[in-house]
Amino acid sequence: MTTAFTFLGLLAITFFIGRVVPIDPVLAVVGDRAPQAVYERVREEMGLDRPLFVQFFSYVGDVLSGNFGMSVTTQRPVLDDLMQVFPATLEMATLGIIIGVALGVPMGVIAASRQGSLTDQAIRVVGLLGYSMPAFWLGLVGLLVFYARLQWVAGPGRIDIFYDGLIPTATGLMLVDSLVAGDLDVFWNAVSHIVLPASILGFFSLAYIARMTRSFMLNQLGQEYVTTARVKGVSERAVIWRHAFRPIRVPLITVVGLSYAGLLEGSVMIETVFSWPGIGNYLTAALFNADMNAVLGATLVIGAVFIVINKVSDALYRVLDPRAQ
Amino acid sequence: MSEPLLEVENLRVRFPTANGPVEVVRGVSFALGRERLGIVGESGSGKSLTGRSILRLVRAPGKVTADRLRFEGKDLLAISEYEMRQIRGARISMVMQDPKFSLNPVMTMGEQIGETLAVHGRLPRRQIRRRVLDMLEAVQIREPERVYGLYPHEVSGGMGQRVMIAMMLIPEPAILIADEPTSALDVSVQGEVLRLINDLITRNGMGLIFISHDLNLVSQFCDRILVMYRGEIVEECAAGALEKARHPYKRGLLASVPRIDETRAELPVLDRGAWAGA
Structure with a gap:
């Protein structure tokens, strides 16, 4: 309601x-x-x-009734456009946030548990880089090194032209659709296209997530109940993960949720550098062309994403923290 | 007094500061048998740090040294962190001050009590549960089954402290350090908790180090009292012999305790100048 x-x-x-x-x-x-x-x-x-x-x-x-009007720019219904561009962003953002959480949370925890050590300093520098490097620059350098020079990954776009349109669209997520169709060539091609931009997004969210995790952890490690756990003879690893980490999952969900929503908004810089047909690009183009139906539609989708993520976070709080029930 | 459980000689705790190291505990020595030893002192006197150094839980950058810190034939300052963990909880335990802060807010009572056993013993899960329920009964909790599944925010301070005691005594340690175990509780609950601690340590023949700032409480509860002031033990006496105290600090403290049949017009306060040279 x-x-x-x-x-x-x-x-x-x-x-x-x-x-x-x-x-x-x-x-x-x-x-x-x-x-x-x-x-x-x-x-x-x-x-x-x-x-x-x-x-x-x-x-x-x-x-x-699902009618967002026509787009002046593309001459197609806005809804059809959104069904095409949103999955592209969703795919990249999801992979990005997974990378950000998988690396950022452990980094933050380790930094906090060795506060002031060389590891802590190193993690801080990585975080600072993530904070301060411009996205488009990192994207360009990434393309230059890993695509042009080393040829480890594929270039801009979601897929090679050769594979384009080979598989039927089910979800609009290239990685999922190709698996559904059972076409592994397409899948690996899509992977090699998405891995670089998603890593860069992941790096940005990692910087924020690691920093917040560290400060939440430091706060918990100074609490009296952590000493209690040590008094009981609990090992340092269990003190950190079983005791101190559990209460910070709730604030972490907020941080991760907001980062994820931010990524889903579509990183215009990254999408532009990587010619990624995502919602950020779409919205920007629509704005420049005064294409109001498209602007409103895209804004609605982004707003809906925030609402959904907030709802999911709320539900997770109640599962994770007995005090919130 | 039989063979001492714990021997402490010349214990010192030092913290580096911008103006050079500051010694917070300055050469404390005592021995503990199967008895109730009280350590009294004002805040900052080093009594809590003394307790924590025995468990080697003084956080960096604090540094603990001692000529002797022996427990069950082991030099507590020389053994590895792993060996120390075998002693913590299992052989020497500590009841902390305020259950509001010293219990993990997102773990159930049963889980927290059971963890002490799980860390040290190799008991199967079901037996742990059985033992925890027994222990909850031993600390006079009426509905152990219900309390087992409660979280710390759902119980009162008195019950929280009982759980704390259960958690610290369940592996049957030889020494219990109680660091202001009743200071955060209502006066009406304090007595019950003290009686509980007393019963349990007497039954198990344990040694107790009772750390408090409450002189009256300690003199009623303990066999022997150490008075600490500015990191040193300034007085040691049997609990009954408190009146014969010689040190001016202790005499000052005693003088400032209000009496029920008070005749003095003004309650004396501590005059720190009086023993500055002592």
Whole structure:
């Protein structure tokens, strides 16, 4: 129920912001040399002459029935576009966050348990690099080294042109679809395309996740119950993982959830450098072309992603922390 | 007193600071048999650190040295970390001050008590559960089955401290260090918890180091008392002989204890100048 209200609020805000911004969607369709009569006619066709509230309610109705309108840029329904670009981002972001969590959390824990040591310093430097390196630069250098020079990975795009369209689209996720179709050549080609951009995204989220994990852990390791565990003769490894790590899973979920949502928003830089047909690219192109239906649609999808991730986090809190029940 | 369980000689704990090392425990020596030894002192007197050095739990950068720190024939400062872990919990245990902070917030009581056994023994899981339930009964918890599955935030301070005691006594250690075990509890619960500690250590013939700032409590509860001030033991006496104390600090402390039949117009406070040279 609250989710429904949240979503309605999201719809309202995106809609009204979309109408308030000084972008004229009619102009985007007819061009700036169209005669006034044509302009007026298109304006009526698009329903923009009606009162704002009427427009909003009909928009809500449309969205609920799965109609996001047509995109001016691609001349296709926005929904079809989104079904194509969102999986591309989802695939890359998911792989990125998996890399970020799988490396970032242990790094943070190790750094905290050896506070001040050389390991801690090294992890801090890695984190700092992740924080401060510009994404497009890292992407370009990555391409230069691993694609152009070493040829360990494939270049930009989701798949080689040779393999494009070979497999039927089921989920839109290249890695999943190729496995479903049982075509391992396509699968490994897709892997070699996604591994570099996903690693770079992973590196960025790793920097943040490791840093937060470290500070959460340090906080816990200073608690009295950790001393209790040591008094009982619990080994240092169990003190860290069984005792101190368990309570930080809840704040960690928040951190990971927000990072993931951030990645799902689509990293425009990375998507541009890697010619990745994801939602970040799509949204940016739509904005530049005053393609309001596409902008609203993409914004809605991103908003919905945040809502879903928050809901999942909430559910996980209750599972992981007895105090939250 | 029989053969001492624990011998401490010239124990020192040092912390480096910007102005050079500061010695917080300065040459403490005592021996502990199967008795109740009280260590009293004001905050910062080094009494808690003395307790923690015995378990080698003084965190870096603190440094512990001693001419002698012997327990069951082992030099506690010389043995490896692994050997030390065999002693912690199993042979020397410690009840901490406040169950609100000293119990893991996301582990059930049963899990936390059982862990002490699991770490040290090779008991099968089901027997551990049985032993934990017995132990909960031994610390006078009425519904052990229910408490077994509770989390720390779901129980009162008194019950939390009973669980703490159960957790520390379940492997039947030889020495229990109780670091202000009742200071965080309501006065009405304090007595019960003390009686419980007393019963259990007497029954098992253990040695107890009772660390507290409460002079009255210690003199009623312990056989022997050490008074610490600024990292040193300034007085040692039998609990009954407290009135015969000679050290000016202790005399000052005793003088400031209010009495029920008070006739003094003003309660004396400690005059630190009086024993500055002592």
